[in-house]
Amino acid sequence: MxxxxxxxxxxxxxxxxxxxxxxxxxxxxxxxxxxxxxxxxxxxxxxxxxxxxxxxxxxxxxxxxxxxxxxxxxxxxxxxxxxxxxxxxxGVLGVLRLGFVGMFDEPLSELTGTFGRQNPACHLEFVELPLSDPFGAVRRGEVDAALVLGPVHEPDLMLGATFARHPQTLVLAARHALAAREALSAEELAGCPLIDVAGPAPRYWRESMAPTSTPAGLPIPRGPRISTLQEGLSMIAADRGAMLFCAPTAAALWRRDLGVVPVTGLPEASRALIWHRDAETAAHRALAQVIVDHERASHEGAV
Incomplete structure (x- = not known):
């Protein structure tokens, strides 16, 4: 032969x-x-x-x-x-330390799995980042890149890809009066305290997680301030306030003591891949391309 x-x-x-x-x-x-x-x-x-x-x-x-x-x-x-x-x-070699904020759910597992199959000479290591500091680990060099909740408006950080755009949902205690609703309007958040995220996360990013007013300008009361996702879930279960999450994350978080209600009238939630502008490598670009290709395939499949 x-x-x-x-x-x-x-x-x-x-x-x-x-x-x-x-x-x-x-x-x-x-x-x-x-x-x-x-x-x-x-x-x-x-x-x-x-x-x-x-x-x-x-x-x-x-x-x-x-x-x-x-x-x-x-x-x-x-x-x-x-x-x-x-x-x-x-040049996609070595180790890529990848931080993530919130849930490392099935969509993120699928993306990183695709990257691993396409780039077997580059090994991913995962680091959970606190809600209160989504960008600090990238700046300090503790991770090489991070998958964070959008929006991202940081001049020293490179926005490699934006993905996973989904409607927002409210996660609140199952015993809360609003938990039985099929949906809420953004204006109804004026009657529901939102759990705040502590710094050093920038104000605009914390506002995206817990807006201080409705689209019409009604004030939204503040709940307790937390630093991690688990702290937030504990406060929600204790009926101390509610939090906004994208629909897939809210579904992944569901448990019997929590309620999940879609919210209309808010911008879609999104995720972003970021890295420091001074530290870009071929591995960063390869991971960004995996995300872009996945988003394109998902969009074409939905059409």
Whole structure:
């Protein structure tokens, strides 16, 4: 066998999973004709048929089944070597210390998992940051980048990507009178104390977490001041006040002693990837690209 072609091997492996030329073509972003061409070329190199195909079904031949079983681990290892070499060529190496504010939920796990698969030579380490100081660890060099709640208006920090825009919801004690409501307007927050976030978080950022007035200008009473997410949840459960979160985070936080109510009339909540302007690396840019690609795919899937 000469002239090894990774695309032919990939095509055979995917067809072995899908057992359908159309679905294989979709996964590989190829035409069905190109899939057939790649498969015939590989079979010619091997000197044997890998699949029996009729108008109704596709299935591996006995030889093909053995070949695919032996090929998969070798191909997976080779693919990993190639991806590692590509990452090294881009300079995406070493350790990226990534801070996060609030919940490290499933969407963040999915994003960082994609980054890890695409950049196996770069290892992520995670550091939880307090609500009261979302930017300090980046400035002090304690983390290389951070996933924080938006907005971010810090001149010394680079905004790599903004993502996860969702409507806001109010999390409050389950026994609170408003907890049974299906939705609230932003103006109704005037009757519900919001738990405040302590400094050194800048005022505009704390206002986004706990606005001091409604869109029409009605004052919103202040609840106790907290520094961490767990402190906030404890105060909410004790019915000392409520907090605003994006809808997915609120859903992830739900427990029996808490209520979650959508709020209309407020700007969408968002998350942001940030790093110090003087410390940008290829790893920062690669993680930002993962986020941009994920947001684009999510938007296209929703259209």
């Amino acid at each position: 000469t002239g090894l072609d990774l695309r032919e091997l990939e095509c055979a492996l995917v067809l072995g999973e899908e057992l359908h030329f159309g679905r294989t073509a979709e996964r590989l972003y190829l035409s069905q004709g190109r899939v057939s061409q790649l498969l015939r070329s590989l079979e010619d190199r091997l000197g044997a048929r890998l699949f029996d195909r009729t108008s109704r079904r596709v299935r591996p031949t006995p030889f093909g089944a053995r070949f695919l079983t032996e090929l998969r681990p070798a191909y997976t290892g080779l693919h990993g070597v190639v991806e590692q070499a590509r990452a090294a060529a881009r």
